[in-house]
């Protein structure tokens with residue numbers, strides 16, 4: 001066996017392990033439950049738990065934990081050892097079906113948006129048996145969902161699982177109505193490309209802003225940034241490559257198939273992409289991956305930055321969310337096939353998705369909103385905040401034909417690409433070129449949602465996309481089921497949806513000013529910031545959609561909104577307090593030390609009696625002092641703004657205050673400090689510079 005296949009998935013309780021460890025009848029029964037979305041039989045859970053414990057202990061595990069994803073966006077875990085005592089008082093190991101299925105946790109200590117008062121604290125974790133358990137750090141990790149005593153979702157996973165049910169239900173209805181009898185499940189798949197920065201850990205530890213907020217709050221542009229275009233795909237530095245190698249091995253062991261790795265556009269920026277998986281598993285794997293990245297980086301004396309915009313002036317980091325839907329018998333419903341114009345099922349799902357993006361574009365946009373992403377979206381390094389779809393020439397042409405003539409008679413075919421040298425192979429050109437500026441790009445057999453920020457859990461965007469698409473498929477299914485001729489009805493729906501929702505299709509340059517104007521003419525929303533974006537989560541039509549699909553109740557929508565707003569408000573407050581601390585206690589003292597040195601120098605030159613005026617030094621002294629005073633005034637203003645904002649009770653009003661009153665002052669303070677950085681003797685500057693962090697390895 002090769003080294004790779006030996007380590008790959010070696011710490012995961014995979015399907016193959018289950019087949020080996022469980023009696024055949026038990027395995028078959030369990031598989032049947034997973035494959036057909038049936039309810040779990042507790043007797044089965046008992047046997048699975050026994051096998052799991054034995055397998056985990058063979059791998060050195062002494063503990064197990066229910067692993068879940070509360071609304072903090074991070075993961076949470078509570079460990080229990082396998083140790084127990086027998087009736088005779090002997091020490092034994094134990095892990096029952098009940099331990100596997102259900103855990104209890106204090107729900108009041110996690111963000112709950114008012115769903116639970118502190119005195120009603122019971123919360124439950126419930127085993128998600130569709131995502132495999134794994135062993136890490138001598139502990140058996142059991143993926144779970146987290147809910148309140150009354151069953152309300154308190155986490156990122158529950159709505160995702162519910163949205164998968166909705167998509168499965170409505171997708172199957174559509175397929176059945178069109179005569180498909182073989183598919184048992186409709187499944188959403190996701191491959192998430194993860195961007196990140198790596199910097200030297202010693203430098204990281206000297207920056208309070210990176211430690212407390214994940215991003216630099218100050219930092220002048222270095223002489224060199226990313227302007228040469230010499231970072232993207234560049235040869236990887238040895239230290240970084242060692243990290244990547246180690247990371248891949250750790251991920252493979254955990255069953256996360258890291259596939260591609262390369263340098264990204266900004267200095268010190270990189271990307272890793274695993275092979276896609278069923279969306280809830282992909283979401284678990286992405287959370288786990290982010291954690292492992294940080295740990296492995298620390299082992300290499302590095303710090304891994306997952307913030308959307310750790311550095312101003314160079315690209316930020318995103319997480320391209322490649323989404324597709326398929327059936328359990330291996331059909332990708334988004335694969336156009338050789339003759340897309342004749343592929344009714346493909347065109348129908350495509351039309352439904354286009355409609356979902358148009359009708360629910362606002363809440364899809366909101367799914368990518370977090371405090372960090374506000375610095376990235378629309379900044380010519382990531383898609384704008386306007387949701388649109390890139391389809392490419394072939395599909396756009398088919399849609400035009402359908403719209404004009406009721407049906408499409410032909411599709412554009414692929415052509416040969418020759419590079420003009422006999423040593424090079426001739427190959428078929430992709431039917432359309434890539435469009436790297438679109439927020440949602442069709443890339444051949446999947447949609448790439450490019451708005452998502454690098455630190456975000458992908459559960460959020462995907463439960464919203466799944467639900468929006470399921471909601472439209474629900475209407476499609478109703479119409480097909482009511483029609484005497486579903487084939488004809490499908491064609492009618494395709495034409496109608498394309499005609500009514502084509503405004504959301506845009507194949508041009510999404511970064512251009514013209515598109516902003518054009519989108520406005522088309523009536524597409526341009527929601528530029530977190531606060532406005534999140535408000536769409538509680539827009540009436542969106543609450544209705546989540547409720548109708550059984551994904552979130554109105555109460556859950558409201559509580560989720562509250563939690564996300566609170567999270568934003570706290571994030572900005574921490575940033576402001578960190579900025580104040582750094583300026584008052586580190587940066588200004590350094591600036592004044594330098595001012596003193598110059599003043600002394602001028603005085604000492606004067607004292608020699610030489611008749612020379614140090615004109616440039618005097619000007620520098622004046623400029624430094626002016627800026628230092630200005631920065632001090634801004635710190636005072638920032639303190640006042642933070643005090644005012646944090647005294648506001650309503651989360652929305654508070655969010656608006658942080659956005660409009662706090663962030664602008666913080667920004668203006670930064671301008672003074674960044675200018676000071678370019679003027680102060682580098683030996684006085686108290687924090688590592690951009691240049692050192694970018695190129696210091």
Ligand code: ADP
Pocket residue numbers: 189190191192193260273274275276277320322323324332445446
């Ligand atoms: P890019 O050129 O943007 O890097 P890739 O083709 O490398 O795109 O794929 C990026 C991600 O998309 C990977 O995680 C890959 O596994 C995933 N992916 C590929 N096919 C599908 C699919 N049918 N559904 C979902 N994700 C997919």
Ligand code: MG
Pocket residue numbers: 193320448
């Ligand atoms: Mg990509």
